[in-house]
Amino acid sequence: MAISLRIRKRQTPLKLQSGLVLAGALVLSLALSALLLKLQGKPAGQAMLVIFQGAFGSLWALEDSLIKAVPIFLCSLGVAVAFRLQIWNIGAEGQYALGAVGASWVALSFPSLPWYLLQPLMLAAASVTGGLWGLIPAVLKLRMRTNEIIVTLMLNYIAILFLDYLVYGPWKDPRSFGFPMTRQFDTAAVVSKIGESNLNWGILVCVAAGVIFWIFFRFTRYGYEIKAGGENIRAARYARIPYDYLVMLVMVLSGALAGWAGFLEVSATVNRLEPSIMVGYGYTAIVVAWLARLNPLFIGVASLLLAGLRVGVEQLQLDFQVPAAFGQIMEGLILLTVLAGGFFVNYRFYLGKKD
Amino acid sequence: MSSPHPPLVRLEKISKSFGDVHANRDIVLDIHAGRIKAILGENGAGKSTLMAMLAGQLQPDGGRILINGQPVRFTSTRQAIQAGIGMVYQHFKLVEAMTVAENLFLSQEKGFWLSHRRMMERTRQLAARYHMTIDPAAKIDDLSMGERQRVEILKLLRRQSRVLIFDEPTAVLTPPEIEQLFRALREMSQQGKAIVFISHKLDEVMDVADEIAILRKGRIIDQLDVAEVTSKAELARRMVGKEVLLEVDRRPCKTGNVLLEAENLSGEGLEGVSLQLCRGEILGIVGVAGNGQKSLAEIICGLQPPASGRVRILGSDWKRFYATRTDKKTLSYIPEDRQGLATCLAMNLVENFLLTTRLTFSRGVWLQRQQARSRLQGLTGDFDIQPPNVDATAGQLSGGNLQKLVLAREFFREPRVIVAEQPTQGLDVAATEEVWKLLLAARQNAGILLITGDLAEALALCDRVAVMFGGRIVDTFPTTDSEKVERIGMMMAGLETPGKVAAG
Secondary structure (H helix, E strand, O other), rough: EEEEEEEEEEOOOOOOHHHHHHHHHHHHHHHHHHHHHHHHHOOOHHHHHHHHHHHHHHHHHHHHHHHHHHHHHHHHHHHHHHOOOOOOOOOHHHHHHHHHHHHHHHHHOOOOOHHHHHHHHHHHHHHEEEEEEEEHHHHHEEEOOOOOHHHHHHHHHHHHHHHHHHHHHOOOOOOOOOOOOOOOOOOOOOEEEEOOOOOOOEEEHHHHHHHHHHHHHHHHHHHHHHHHHHHHHHHHHHOOOOHHHHHHHHHHEEEEEHHHHHHHHHHHHHHHOOOHHHHOHHHHHHHHHHHOOHHHHHHHHHHHHHHHHHHHHHHHHHHHHHOOOOHHHHHHHHHHHHHHHHHHHHHHEEEEEOO | OOOOOOEEEEEEEEEEEOOOOEEOOOEEEEEOOOOOEEEOOOOOOHHHHHHHOOOOOOOEEEEEEEEEOOOOOOOHHHHHHHOOEEEOOOOOOOOOOEEEEHHHHHOOOOOOOOOOHHHHHHHHHHHHHHOOOOOOEEHHOOOOHHHHHHHHHHHHHHHOOEEEEOOOOOOOOHHHHHHHHHHHHHHHHHEEEEEEEEEOOOOHHHHOOOOOEEEEEEEEEEEHHHOOOOHHHHHHHHHHOOOOOOOOOOOOOOOOOEEEEEEEEEEOEEEEEEEEEEOOEEEEEEEEOOOHHHHHHHOOOOOOOOOOOEEEEEOOEEEHHOOOOOOOEEEEOOOOOOOHHHHHOEEHHHHHOOOOOOOOOEEEOOOOOOHHHHHHHHHHHHHOOOOOOOEEEHHHHHHHHHHHHHHHHHHHOOOOEEEEEEEOOOHHHHHHHHHHHHHHOOOOOOEEEEEEEHHHHHHHOOOEEEEEOOOOEEEEEOOOOEEEHHHHHHOOOOOOHHHHHHHH
């Protein structure tokens, strides 16, 4: 006779307790991070405080976190559109890059346009380039039955290398002293700052995108069809939901939203196209979408949290000489603990006796 | 039923229910070494449930299983296999990228190093012992269905199984492969294995079995030796059952114009089927499951295109009909698979209601959830859906209530053509009667294609029936033709073709 652990799926997933599970998972991930710091001989408690203060402890820090949250939020909203149909778009990084390229092309090609024409044109170009970059894996999936996870991932590398090619080659600023970057955008191409703050009007784009996302899924037929198609593809076929069309739709929307992030990054934050804009926002966005369970409001909160983590860890680097990769480790730990926590929401353990 | 030896396995008053549905009731069954036992029964009779309990997949609610007189309890298939009971499933459980020998010794080899040569050799020996031919080095991917099945059998023999259960093993095989399988079954039984053979095909059972147990509606209604069988027709009648449990008032309805027309229709498992359905009638498609009904329903309902032949629905060609988007006064499909096809279990009832009514509740791109919600609230009352909470998920409903939800939704669409597939399967008597009444009432404005394996249901409801066997329609006749109705069981069993009607 031995005691055994058995696992059963719950009849209905936990609702109320899931908030607690989430909180527990976050605490656990922080504890594990602290443990890692301790093993490195760093003062763990103090380090956690530094991260928090570095991210949200001052107006300047909060602004920086918000600025970094913008691209994460838009990319995350994008992947969430696809995830709702259970299309696993992990290509936000590449779609973001292509969006940045599209917006930059407009900025560099039509410098004489006034801002109220130029910026909408840049946004439109970013939507088209990002959207098309999302459409490729959708069409390949539908036509050739390829796996979108692999195709979107591989397209990321192509997009990033294409961006590199442009800034090292044809678009390189002749006065950049050899640095890979385009020339600085004219002021008409730069999304302006809000009043005296460091924040730009891109925040407003995020709010609008979030609200539209919510309305789209809550009140439109397409939103409903995407949800139904994601829940049960056979039932979608039974109900004559145009599944193939929806796959293309969500991938275009997904890519376009990531493209917007690329536009805002080159226009408002960097003011030019350069390889340093590729810092993995598109991957963080996937973590955010999962943490937020594809809910736009939670995506906002989670984007700010993970953007804050990035900013905070930068401070940690300065104060305690912790490697930059520590931020990614913490991000990974958060995702792991939250995913593991999700298991407890859907399953429960039984202690049983083994014959 | 008598046998000189004590049984190897004895089932004592085994019962199993799923919700309100009794899948098995008080099953008593003996399985002897060296004998081939056929479990004969209609689809949904409870054969698979019974065998799943013997193979450790399911646990009985009541009764016990004895092996050599010792009671046993299996909580997993692993335990059943250790006790010598193994099953060959309809869907093979093989690693397709690996070889025959590797599949055989998967998880069975001890130690770290594998000897491929030894695995091959032992596979060859095992196959030779039962006179089976198989290439131990072949990849599963490259094998035919019959060969894959042989690998499954060898897996069980390799684990020293004493009882081998076959769940409709001939369904995926070609006729020569069936012959080979039967030879292998006889060989194994001669070498002392107990074979249990689940089937609904009379010919096969008569061909290979020593004993037959007939299962109907979860109960064993008869057990006999094959030698005692006097006529196949009698066996067919017993298997299908014909007593009408319910009486519904079926007044003839004036039939109108043709709503659905299939001409020489072929598809997967379907060959040259023609039929016509008029307004005001219920046309029954009866037959043992797996004789082409699934394909017929899927083609008519737009889930697969016809391979050849023509379908006209409400005056439009198939392609044109399915290019038009509308959900009122058109075709409704009430599929057998309520959970996987007709509903999304994770969505709430309103969202499930909207699945096929979303165009009705749309204004431009806007979906009017509130209107759908209040509409459904009314319908939950009319259809007595329990619990009447439209915000619950469909997964929280019992099978019967889920079916009521599907019916409420589909009848709300005021369909002109209804394709109903086993609409009362798993429902209790009261719910069955409700569904029957609904279908009868609906034919005022619609033509109904009722696909059912339940002959009592077909006879109670249908104006005409078409009997399917082997992908073809054997015969179509009005249910008032008592002479032909008598022979439905034989037609379903493939014992009678239109050509040799006189055989009676």
